[in-house]
Amino acid sequence: xxxxxxxxxxxxxxxxxxxxxxxxxxxxxxxxxxxxxxxxxxxxxxxxxxxxxxxxxxxxxxxxxxxxxxxxxxxxxxxxxxxxxxxxxxxxxxxxxxxxxxxxxxxxxxxxxxxxxxxxxxxxxxxxxxxxxxxxxxxxxxxxxxxxxxxxxxxxxxxxxxxxxxxxxxxxxxxxxxxxxxxxxxxxxxxxxxxxxxxxxxxxxxxxxxxxxxxxxxxxxxxxxxxxxxxxxxxxxxxxxxxxxxxxxxxxxxxxxxxxxxxxxxxxxxxxxxxxxxxxxxxxxxxxxxxxxxxxxxxxxxxxxxxxxxxxxxxxxxxxxxxxxxxxxxxxxxxxxxxxxxxxxxxxxxxxxxxxx
Numbered sequence: 001x002x003x004x005x006x007x008x009x010x011x012x013x014x015x016x017x018x019x020x021x022x023x024x025x026x027x028x029x030x031x032x033x034x035x036x037x038x039x040x041x042x043x044x045x046x047x048x049x050x051x052x053x054x055x056x057x058x059x060x061x062x063x064x065x066x067x068x069x070x071x072x073x074x075x076x077x078x079x080x081x082x083x084x085x086x087x088x089x090x091x092x093x094x095x096x097x098x099x100x101x102x103x104x105x106x107x108x109x110x111x112x113x114x115x116x117x118x119x120x121x122x123x124x125x126x127x128x129x130x131x132x133x134x135x136x137x138x139x140x141x142x143x144x145x146x147x148x149x150x151x152x153x154x155x156x157x158x159x160x161x162x163x164x165x166x167x168x169x170x171x172x173x174x175x176x177x178x179x180x181x182x183x184x185x186x187x188x189x190x191x192x193x194x195x196x197x198x199x200x201x202x203x204x205x206x207x208x209x210x211x212x213x214x215x216x217x218x219x220x221x222x223x224x225x226x227x228x229x230x231x232x233x234x235x236x237x238x239x240x241x242x243x244x245x246x247x248x249x250x251x252x253x254x255x256x257x258x259x260x261x262x263x264x265x266x267x268x269x270x271x272x273x274x275x276x277x278x279x280x281x282x283x284x285x286x287x288x289x290x291x292x293x294x295x296x297x298x299x300x301x302x303x304x305x306x307x308x309x310x311x312x313x314x315x316x317x318x319x320x321x322x323x324x325x326x327x328x329x330x331x332x333x334x335x336x337x338x339x340x341x342x343x344x345x346x347x348x349x350x351x352x353x354x355x356x357x
Contacts, residue, residue: 001112001298002328003043004080005073010065012038022345023075025302025329029336030349036332039349040115040303043330046072046083047113047301048137049094049104057087074111076298083111105147108140112300114289116282116307123284124268124277128258135259138288139194142295146190153183157250165248177237181224184253188222191254195220201290206283209318216268216280219260223252279315282307286322299327306333317341 002025008017013035028036037053041060044052051060061068067088074081084095094101096110122130140147160176199218206216228236244251261268261280268280285302292300302323308316308331320341323329331339336346 001074001076001301003046003072003074003301005071006039006043007069007071008042009069010062011042011060011068011070012062014038014042015062019347021328023328025327025331025344026347027336027339027342027344028330028332028347028349029334032334034349036334036349037117037305040305040330040332042070043072043301044113044115044303045070045085046074047107047111049085049092049107052115052303053117053119057092058090060087076110081110083107105140105151108147109144112141112292112296112298113303114285114292114300115303115305116285117305118307120281120285120307121274121277123281124261124272128256131259131261132255132257134284135191135194138198138291139190141288141292141300143190143194146187149183149187149190153180153187153254156180156183157253157255160250161248164244164250173241174237180250180253181233181237184224185226187254188220188224188226188257191257192220195259198287198291202283202287205286205290205322206279208322209283209286209315210279211314211318214276215264216283217262217265219262221258221260222254223256224254275311278307278310282311282319286319289323289327293326302327302329304329304331306331306335309333309335309338 002023003021004023005020006017008014011017013033017039028039030036041051041053041055050057067086069087070083070085072083072085074083081097084093084098086093092104094104094107096106101107123134136146136150140150156176156179160180163173163176195218202218203216206212206214225232225236240251263272263276263280268277272280289300289302292298308319311319316338324342329342329344331342331344333339
């Protein structure tokens with residue numbers, strides 16, 4: 001899979017931008033503020049339907065404009081297809097080959113992108129929400145049923161939280177409890193299966209990058225006991241009920257779980273060096289890309305927002321060996337010289353509002 005063309009109108013600092021991409025990808029360079037990260041973000045919207053940097057859609061519109069529009073062309077398994085994404089007046093529209101898509105999540109079926117930026121180190125150092133977000137994205141890219149289950153659970157969560165704010169009937173609430181528990185348990189089991197497969201691939205990727213004997217392990221921390229009989233489940237739900245009524249929020253479920261990462265048996269968050277954290281995160285993303293390939297027989301597009309610049313030469317060389325001639329690769333950096341060994345076409349942004357190529 002690779003992107004062949006991209007046209008932007010009123011997107012961030014691009015008033016109008018058109019470019020044709022090589023199947024190898026592109027090395028995007030320019031001064032700070034010239035739009036390098038914005039360009040990676042614009043390409044990635046085709047895979048996720050939203051900003052990978054957690055920006056609201058309104059923030060993606062160029063200043064003093066009232067809409068943005070993105071048109072992209074792709075090649076997948078020898079077949080060309082296009083996406084049109086527009087946003088105006090709090091309404092987003094997406095078309096594939098000029099046919100409207102009903103849901104943003106449909107994009108997960110078609111475009112596979114793995115995005116890596118410096119702030120992704122927060123996967124290790126940040127809140128559990130970031131690690132849950134990674135699990136949900138990575139699993140959804142290879143399992144459509146997981147995405148459907150996740151959508152169902154999130155709807156149940158909204159409805160159950162609304163119920164907890166009312167003077168509810170206990171019998172009525174118990175039916176919601178059982179639906180909520182069952183759906184949440186299914187999501188957790190699917191996450192556990194994914195982590196088991198993912199960890200094996202990760203270990204190999206980490207060794208290939210670092211050539212170090214360090215042991216990195218993943219431990220899922222669930223707020224739901226998984227092997228409960230009916231009596232134990234009733235006791236569990238009853239135990240939670242008083243606290244949930246006081247807080248008016250659901251206090252168990254996959255929306256509260258965490259994925260702990262350990263290095264040599266200790267918390268990576270507390271004991272890993274910055275270099276180790278960077279290497280762990282890169283190996284996580286490369287393992288994510290490998291799983292996509294194993295499930296779809298198609299290499300995803302890789303996006304690097306200058307994440308490799310602080311690695312030593314050996315680790316950079318190992319990464320190049322690992323991904324070159326497999327993926328279409330986009331790298332955004334102010335220092336193109338650091339990435340010369342990737343042998344990618346060069347695109348220089350100069351920060352102007354209009355760039356035609």
